[in-house]
Amino acid sequence: MGGIAESIGGRTTTRRMTGLIRSWRGPAQGYWGFLFVLPIFVLFIAFKFQPILRAFYLSFTDATPFDPSHELIGLRNYEQLFANRQFINSLGVTAYYVIGAVLPVVVLSLALALLLNERLRGMRLFRVATFFPAIVPIIVVPILWQFLFHPYGLVNVGLGALGIEPISWLHDKGAVIPGFILATDWRLVPLFSIIFLAGLQGIPDDLYDASKVDGASPIQRFRYVVLPMLRPIMLVVVVIATLFCARSFVIAFVLTGGGPDNASQTLSVFIYQAAFQFFRVGYASAASMVLLMIMITVTLINMRLFRSED
Amino acid sequence: MGRLRFQALTRPVLLYILLTIVAFFLLLPIFWMVSTSLKTLGQEFDLPIQWIPSDPRWENYVDAWSGGLTRGDFARYTMNSVIVTGFVTILNVLLTSLAGYGLAQYRFPGAQLLFLAMIATLILPLEVIMVPLFLTMRDLGWIDSYQGLIVPVIADAFGVFLMRQWFRSLPRALIDAARIDGAGHLRVFFTIAVPLSWPAILTVAVFAFRETWDDFTWPFLIVQSDALRTIPLGVRTFQQAELSNFPQIMAIATVASIPLAVLYFAFQRYVVRGIAATGIRE
Numbered sequence: 164m165g166g167i168a169e170s171i172g173g174r175t176t177t178r179r180m181t182g183l184i185r186s187w188r189g190p191a192q193g194y195w196g197f198l199f200v201l202p203i204f205v206l207f208i209a210f211k212f213q214p215i216l217r218a219f220y221l222s223f224t225d226a227t228p229f230d231p232s233h234e235l236i237g238l239r240n241y242e243q244l245f246a247n248r249q250f251i252n253s254l255g256v257t258a259y260y261v262i263g264a265v266l267p268v269v270v271l272s273l274a275l276a277l278l279l280n281e282r283l284r285g286m287r288l289f290r291v292a293t294f295f296p297a298i299v300p301i302i303v304v305p306i307l308w309q310f311l312f313h314p315y316g317l318v319n320v321g322l323g324a325l326g327i328e329p330i331s332w333l334h335d336k337g338a339v340i341p342g343f344i345l346a347t348d349w350r351l352v353p354l355f356s357i358i359f360l361a362g363l364q365g366i367p368d369d370l371y372d373a374s375k376v377d378g379a380s381p382i383q384r385f386r387y388v389v390l391p392m393l394r395p396i397m398l399v400v401v402v403i404a405t406l407f408c409a410r411s412f413v414i415a416f417v418l419t420g421g422g423p424d425n426a427s428q429t430l431s432v433f434i435y436q437a438a439f440q441f442f443r444v445g446y447a448s449a450a451s452m453v454l455l456m457i458m459i460t461v462t463l464i465n466m467r468l469f470r471s472e473d
Numbered sequence: 474m475g476r477l478r479f480q481a482l483t484r485p486v487l488l489y490i491l492l493t494i495v496a497f498f499l500l501l502p503i504f505w506m507v508s509t510s511l512k513t514l515g516q517e518f519d520l521p522i523q524w525i526p527s528d529p530r531w532e533n534y535v536d537a538w539s540g541g542l543t544r545g546d547f548a549r550y551t552m553n554s555v556i557v558t559g560f561v562t563i564l565n566v567l568l569t570s571l572a573g574y575g576l577a578q579y580r581f582p583g584a585q586l587l588f589l590a591m592i593a594t595l596i597l598p599l600e601v602i603m604v605p606l607f608l609t610m611r612d613l614g615w616i617d618s619y620q621g622l623i624v625p626v627i628a629d630a631f632g633v634f635l636m637r638q639w640f641r642s643l644p645r646a647l648i649d650a651a652r653i654d655g656a657g658h659l660r661v662f663f664t665i666a667v668p669l670s671w672p673a674i675l676t677v678a679v680f681a682f683r684e685t686w687d688d689f690t691w692p693f694l695i696v697q698s699d700a701l702r703t704i705p706l707g708v709r710t711f712q713q714a715e716l717s718n719f720p721q722i723m724a725i726a727t728v729a730s731i732p733l734a735v736l737y738f739a740f741q742r743y744v745v746r747g748i749a750a751t752g753i754r755e
Binding site: 193194195196197198199200202203204206207209210211212213214215217218221228275278279281283289291292293294295296297298299300301302303306307308310311313315316317320349352353354357358360361399403406409410412413417430431434435438439444447448451454455458459462 | 485491499505571572584605609625627628688689708726748
């Protein structure tokens, strides 16, 4: 186990000791290591850490984008936020969208990866073909799906062929989030199947062979060999997909702008509108802090889930 | 016996059928986009669907690209995208590999902390900091400028993470030997470490290129004048100007999709490796 998980978890004592000894090999060395990191770290301070702190501070003020002077107003932004039905609605919309999109992404991208992992002639062609939605520019995704979801668009034509009444995807409060989920998963499933495929190819052949010798059926093999081996990757996929959907701005903003009647107003669209359309920077910052808390919570829960397995 | 025959004959056939169905549905929206881009306005919803228009209207591409006052200047947008993505990619690769090297090959107090602080930003989306970052740009006077499009985007933890992983696997003896020979620290980096690291560098470069080229939200927030629009902003503006001229909107969407498709085919291995690396923790 290495990578992000290990880095966050820290190392064993022995390695810490060798680390200490190494740092005594000469002061000039450590100094240079720091210099190597410094340029990008300055950028991180200026454009990542500083803005977080600033958002935190602004969330307690009544700032606007134009007027540099502002007053501290305590928790009033947060109080207003949680009393605002539109904000509570955007939390619900985001949760619905995230859960509705992420579960199918995990199942379908794993299924696609299993298919693409088969040893068949011409598999390369299928791998390339199924990857295409993932290289469509992100701005094209909502524009294309707006067209697909048109009352006479391809989705309704397809439903019509199955004898289903046309759906007003982008104007029906009940249909708009399922529509988002369809568009999102169309793009994400090919992307995440690549991650699963890499994981499947990392499973040693001996494990397959051993399970074959033991007479395991394909289903048993999947259940007892493949799934446990993929567990860490699956949780990474859950985290990345959740973060992607929870922050998703482009799809909601371009496809509907939050409508109809705020039925698709995700948290990031709410933040954007509060800051750049209603010019309430402090208020928007408080909403940003809520989004950040959600991000952190989701990540911690997932990290816990897979650490308990190690 | 029956099972063996199933394995040998039926299974591949079933798999091919399944794969074809999946690929068909995933590609269908893209077929429709390209097919519509060649139709005449007013024909795009005709039934039965003409997948290959009998009389393809290639002029849609010419008309869409040549734009006009409200529809934009795509040659200009392309140049902006090239400038912004070029600078971001080069600077990102340079600075992340320097940092990755510093973190992997040196020990200094606080190294772990610096690394963790950077890695933690992986879960920090632009949407959380867009408001204060916008204000920071205002303070610097960088709103509606190339600096504003480029500089805040360079710092990316994924590159640092990947380069650090790579440089940790470089044989220490090699680096030490060069240093004993009296080569300076930067010299060792550029003449020994970098030439051994092209796979990792290309992976990071392709990843940074993709992310920057494709980004909509940040340019959307800070670009105000038409002269600074990148391709994604141009596509959005075009769509808003044309509303339901679907053939031309799909033509511009198709054109806008070409660069990333070319990148994918040219650097397939690195595109896939970069995506796979986001999931692998080894």
